[in-house]
Amino acid sequence: MKKKPNDLILQTVTTVISFIIILFSIHLFFAGHYTPGGGFIGGLMTAAALVLLLLAYDIKTLNTILPFDYRLMTAAGLMIAVLTGAGALLFNQPFLTHAYDYFNLPLLGETSLHTAVLFDIGVYLVVIGVTMTIIQTIGESE
Amino acid sequence: MINLPLLPILIPLLAAVLLMFFPKRIKAQRTIALIGIAGTIIASIVLAAEVKANGIQTVNLGSWPAPYGIPLVSDMLSVLLVLTSSILTFFVVWYAIYYMNESYERFFFYIGVMFLLVGINGAFTTGDIFNLFVFFEVFLIASYMLIVLGGKSGQLRESIKYVLINVISSALFVAAVAYLYSVVGTLNMANVSQRITELGSPGIVSVIAIFFLLVFGLKGAIFPLYFWLPGSYSAPPIPILALFGALLTKVGVYSIMRTYTLFFYHDQGLTHQILAVLALLSIVVGVIGAVAYRDVRTIIIYNIVIAVGVILYGVSAMTPAALEGAVFYLLHDMIIKAALFLLIGIMIALAGSSHLNQMGGMIRDYPRIGWTYFVAALALAGIPPLSGFVGKLLIVQGGFETGDMIGPLLILLSSLLVLYSAMKIFMNGFWGTPKEYHGVSAKHANRLWVPAAGLVLIAIAYGVGAEAVYPFIQMAAEPLIDPSIYIEAVLKE
Structure with a gap:
């Protein structure tokens, strides 16, 4: 008989760590506009947190906690990214031309809002979607 | 509309993304795929009209000015290729x-095709050498998906080869781009050309030229880099094979055409001589394969190698006539190869085998398919007034103008053997004693015949209407003959 692995420590640590990783990935995502970071690396890090959950628990548990269809997530991310780029067509600007301005928001004060963030959200979703689809496809066969 | 050059890339991309939301609903998949491609065709026609009227169109993506950002450049050559690819x-x-089984259609077939079209149209349009690599990757990844679709054992074996070859050649591509960048310090194709002239084309540029020939030769299947082609292309189902055979190798050919006329035209004694020799060897090897095999797929696949050789010989001659001929023949070959693959696809579907020994006498029950194939075979070999003739004539004329005797004669001789190889299929498949076929029904075969006949009709129109097409071809060859046209249009100096 196969012995049930004792992964109590891994599971306990994971529940805390994965949140920290996700928070840090979101920080990286927003930091990416002017400093190292961005949608790609942020998405990879979020996916890493999800993979850690996957290792500590299993696919079924992860699907109950986060019931996403990662293929749809990829499609949605691509759609957001493409449409953001194509938005420039409406203003007869070259594809992927972005717009930004400074706004006075409550609480945050003067903030720069940039359409590149929308594009990056698309990238972020695609990276998570693709990474998780690959890992789930490999994992499912076991 | 300043984004016009972008539309033939953007429309199939949007369609592909839309299709990803419901991969299992086959009817919606078919409809949206067809609408998306039709939209691409319309956009390409509008773009072609615009280029004809106002010259080369460019877009600087993200509004970054020309030598720094990535430009998309639609000259007549790229528009014609984009239009032909979309129609095909x-x-x-x-x-x-x-033709396809529902099980294929459920597994992202249409999505793969749309991404393939995105990559191909992008590769034809981009004006940045690194971006060319990116678009190569886009259509290669789509092609990896399409070639394993079905997952039969032979297919998996061949797709491993295919993926390996392409991963290696992609790595070489990046290395070649890096070498080029280290010499000229720019990736914008117009600017690269300018810098090479300014530097007086040092010897290292010729080395890089050979390096690029190696990279694009692997994709375009020239001698001796064609070795993977017959095996890998015989693996996937016919519609995928038609797309690969008609489009993928041609992207490699286009890239050689572009780089050898825009970047590497200084040391023609070395680079273009090597290109000419390799092109002629490709013709010889292709002819041997096409004549020797009795498998209909393999025969037509070896014909791809021959056509690549003929086109590249035209490029290597570098005279206006030869370049016009190369452009004309390139477009002709895309259309006629796709048509031939679709037609032999019907034969294979009927006979349930791709070997000529299993076929015979099909013309009795399927006269329409037989005669359509006959016309397509004549067009392939270049019998006037069909479409292969004008292109070959110009290439041969251009070859004689350079004083080369062997090349043009070899091309003329190869035409005869191409005709023989295509007629071999006609005589063994359509003539002879009729056999019992247990493949698809006659009604089904006739349904398959309609799109194939449509392509043959386009090929005929292209040949008969050569007079009307010629001004476009001439315009497409202009930037190849005189790179400064291209450079001025992109850098706007």
């Missing part, structure tokens, strides 16, 4: 709707 894809998808 339309007919192949139409054919695939009747």
Whole structure:
């Protein structure tokens, strides 16, 4: 008989760590506009947190906690990214031309809002979607 | 509309993304794929009219000015290739709707085709050498998906080869781009050309030229880098094979055409001589394969190698006539190869085998398919007034103008053997004693015939209407003959 692995420590640590990783990935995502970071690396890090959950628990548990269809997530991310780029067509600007301005928001004060963030959200979703689809496809066969 | 050059890339991309939301609903997949490609065709026609009227169109993506950002450049050559690719894809998808198993269609077939079209149109349009690599990757990844679709054992074996070859050549591509960048310090193709002239084309540029020939030769299947082609292309189902055979190798050919006329035209004694020799060897090897085999797929696949050789010989001659001929023949070959693959696809579907020994006498029950194939075979070999003739004539004329005797004669001789190889299929498949076929029904075969006949009709129109097409071809060859046209249009100096 196969012995049930004792992964109590891994599971306990994971529940805390994965949140920290996700928070840090979101920080990286927003930091990416002017400093190292961005949608790609942020998405990879979020996916890493999800993979850690996957290792500590299993696919079924992860699907109950986060019931996403990662293929749809990829499609949605691509759609957001493409449409953001194509938005420039409406203003007869070259594809992927972005717009930004400074706004006075409550609480945050003067903030720069940039359409590149929308594009990056698309990238972020695609990276998570693709990474998780690959890992789930490999994992499912076991 | 300043984004016009972008539309033939953007429309199939949007369609592909839309299709990803419901991969299992086959009817919606078919409809949206066809609408997306039709939209691409319309956009390409509008773009072609615009280029004809106002010259080369460019877009600087993200509004970054020319030598720094990535430009998309639509000159007549790229527009014609984009238009032809989109039309071909339309007919192949139409054919695939009747040909493909539902199990294939459920597994992202249409999504793969749309991404393939995005990559191909992008590669034809981009004006940045690194971006060319990116678009190569886009269509290669789509092609990896399409070649394993079905997952039969032979297919998996061949796709491993295919993926390996392409991963290696992609790595070489990046290395070649890096070498080029280290010499000229720019990636914008117009600017690269300018810098090479300014530097007086040092010897290292010729080395890089050979390096690029190696990279694009692997994709375009020239001698001796064609070795992977016959095996890998015989693996996937016919509609996918038609797309690969008609489009993928041609992207490699286009890239050689572009780089050898825009960047590497200084040391022609070395680079273009090597290109000419390799092109002629490709013709010889292709002819041997096409004549020797009795498998209909393999025969037509070896014909791809021959055509690549003929086109590249035209490029290597570098005279206006030869370049016009190369452009004309390139477009002709894309259309006629797709048509031939679709037609032999019907034969294979009927006979249930791709070997000529299993076929015979099909013309009795399927006269329409037989005669359509006959016309397509004549067009392939270049019998006037069909479309292969004008292109070959110009290439041969250009070859004689350079004082080369062997090349043009070899091309003329190869035409005869090409005709023989294509007629071999006609005589063994359509003539002879009729056999009992247990493949698809006659009604089904006739449905498959319609898109194939449509392509043959386009090929005939292209040949008979050569007079009307010629001004476009001439305009497409202009930037190849005189790179400064291209450079001025991109850098706007």
